[in-house]
Amino acid sequence: MFGKKEIKVLLVDDEVEFVSTLAERLRLRDLKVDTVFDGTQALAYIGRLEPDVIVLDLKMPGLHGIEVLREIKKTRPKIQVIILTGHGTDQDEAEARKLGGFDFLRKPAEIDLLVRKIKEAFAEKVERVMSAIAFAEGGDLEDARKILKKEE
């Protein structure tokens, strides 16, 4: 469906051992994966590169994951964000979804489920970008912008 496009994933988690192991497992499943260990590093990363999907922890040193998500959606709304946390509350989940998070998973998540969610998030991103392009080509820039930002 997506030709040979490699899905670029950024894992953000302060549990170094966890995130390194998870990255290795995802790479074995043909995903291109980078890792960073806190929210500030994640924001610096997306200032330079654009992953398709970010898998984001909530409780980290410095910026809380929800704040990181808010900033990503403000500055790079095309990037899909999946929350993967060991201790998220229902309130965190509601907030993450409200901010445009693609999904909310709890650690430990089955690897097959995580990979499926990453692929679904990527597919939705591609679909949205294609729709936005179609609207933009028709001269409807406002709708194109809304589609990218997932606004109603």
Add this chain to the structure above:
Amino acid sequence: MHHTDDAAERAVRSFAAALIGEIAHELNNRLATMRETVGLLEDLARAGKAGAAGTARAHASLDAQVGRSLNIVRTLGGLGGALGSTGRGFDAGAAIGDLLAMTERWARRTSLAIERDIAADLPRAAGDAALFLCLVHRLIHRFAEGRQPGGGLALRAAHDGTGIRVSLALKGSRAAPGAATDANEHEIDRELARRLGGELEFGGGGVLTIKLAALP
């Protein structure tokens, strides 16, 4: 008076909830890492890539995670023992050590460096360990909120001849601890200290001291 009583009870419950949350979070992280490591070993075997180096690394990681999990369980055992010792007093030094171990990740997340100096010869403290731990936990959080960027915390416990003095002081920051905290919070702290049979002293230079009676 009733208002402060209720608030003190709520503070103890809220402390217990926070502590349980931290422990659950920490243990879950250890288990999640172990699960991923076992998954990686399976993946490598399935892909025919299970080389000796990768396997040894995974085993070392599992061993480290098991070690950290056991430390959590031991600390939990220590805290459980202290909390269950009503009427028999408690070891304030050990209780502080266990509390700091359980809040280590929170301290790291908030970049709060805690320097500790716990005397080895502390007598057994009188009072209820749950109240003491709740009070220390609240004060540490108060310091974390009140400090200037980069400020740390020095926590000391010493025998002063008749009782035990546990002091908390700001390091590298001149902000008063909890400067923004309302008077009710201070009242709750005082109430917790009173229920402990001790006293809370708000000293100059951002130093707070909990005075505890020692068991005879």
